Amino acid sequence: MASLPSKMRGIIQPNANSKDLSLTTLPTPTINPSLGEHLIQVKACAPCAGELLWPKNFPPPSPRELIPCPDVAGVIISGPTDSPFQAGDEVFARTNYTRPGNARDLTVGVTGELAHKPKALSWVAAAAVPVSAETAWQILFIHAGIAAEAEVDFETAKEAWKGKRVLVTAASGGVGMWVVQLAALLGAEVVGTCGAANVALVKALGAKEVLDYRSTNIREWAEDPAKKVDVVIDCIGRQSLEDAWWAVRNGGVVLSIFQPPKQVCPAEYKGTGVKDVFFVMEPVRRHLESIAKLIELGSCRGMVDSVWPLEQYEEAFKRMDGGHARVT
Template identity: 30%
Template sequence: QKGMMRPFHPKFPFIPVNNVSGEIVEVGSAVREFKVGDKVVSKLDFWTAGGLAEYVATSDKLTVARPAGISAADAAGVPVAGLTALQALKAIGTKFDGSGTSGGADVLITAASSGVGTYAVQLAKLGNHRVTATCGARNLGLVAGLGADEVLDYKTPEGAALSSPSGKKYDYIVNISNKNKWSVFKPRLSSHGRVVDVAPNFGNFVASVVTLFSRTKKLSLVSLKMSKEDLGLLLELMREGKLRTVVDSRHPFEKAADAWARSLSGHATGKVIVEM
């Protein structure tokens, strides 16, 4: 149930390259959904990965069709970063079909200029939430342009304390930075506020266990699960012009080492893409 395709590769720090977008050049005998020539997006198996190659083998269970009008480079950023953001927003009850609470919620998104963060801000606004976001000073305008209502420089005292400029408490905090602590989150939450952490450090992992027994403020962890339905939703939102991939930089395959260095620098805004 595997096919071969020539991919475009997003690059993620600390994990193997496991997102690809490209064209199918060969299919296995059991594959029924796809054929040679189809444009697709795929999340490779985490343990084998191997996306930084001219051709890769992937499962049809981890692959969806890429809609016309979406470039391979833009689609390549979606399977991990986009899915992580979507599943974090769905974990706080966000709806994207207009059936959610009309007033939305007050939501804080940390590391909003990261790959996951840029998707999370856009998805939160699509869910009708009021969004406060943190990022570095050079990206304040970009994050505001993605729809954030308030943007904090995380290096300022207010940003480090996650303090809303309007003084509001947050109903939800979507934490994408592994440097933030429960002790900082807790005083910023509303009476029944909740933290959804996609990048937990050890302290937050412990807090997630402790707060299981709390009737008020809680911290819960979100781990990525591959969902063809969710991936299809993200690509449809992108096709409709409601979601976009923020691309930090593009690198030819011959300079993949530069892409790797850019990712590991910790200063990338959005996704780093390797093309061939």
């Protein structure tokens, strides 16, 4: 292995109370192979909406450098000798929040969160997948409570989801588009909400019905009992989540990745037996490897909004802050 430079480029957030970023020179990270750590040459990384607020609102359990961009695609430089990921392997991952992110030339990933990059994907396309796809996977296979358990296989999950009606808010967004695709593959009947410009896209991803959130009143739409859904999957929170409560049938599930659903349950809502779920995804290798297989089969796809060099990080984060972009 060629000797590594002692310094590298990286983007850093100066402190938890600041949303400012700067491109600077950082020490090259070192790894502890006994902890499953791998050194990775970063080929592409992706930010996550709102992540510059995380250090203030959800402080890391131990102090660390505040380097953004939790999604990464790159090449293994070194790692444990018994690892399934060896030098030269192409990988992608959502790395754990307890460690610095991946907006740097070299980064660290551990065995339990890495997966082999699908050969069909470019570096940029691969970096746009992990957090959104893994979140959708964990919604459908674990937290919605339909497939029952984390280790259930795809065919078993299909039996559980077949014929279920699902409402997905922000269905053209990063997580929403993966929920739509995976839910449709599992045999669910998907209803998605999005803006008028994205209706055709959401239908192409597998939704049976698409609602323009600007012109459709969900409460009025759901007055027809036949419109009610078994599961609401909310990807945006606030008013969207409040409105979505009207769509779930008695005994159903309201799940949000934005906030606990009960926080915005309408005071006049009279439904019964509805389970409410909020969770934060965890990087899991087996989930990402399963998603990679579906990508290789052409069953699912991600999307890239725009691509920026590391030096143009300010423009990239401004676009992300606009609320309608996936930036890599």
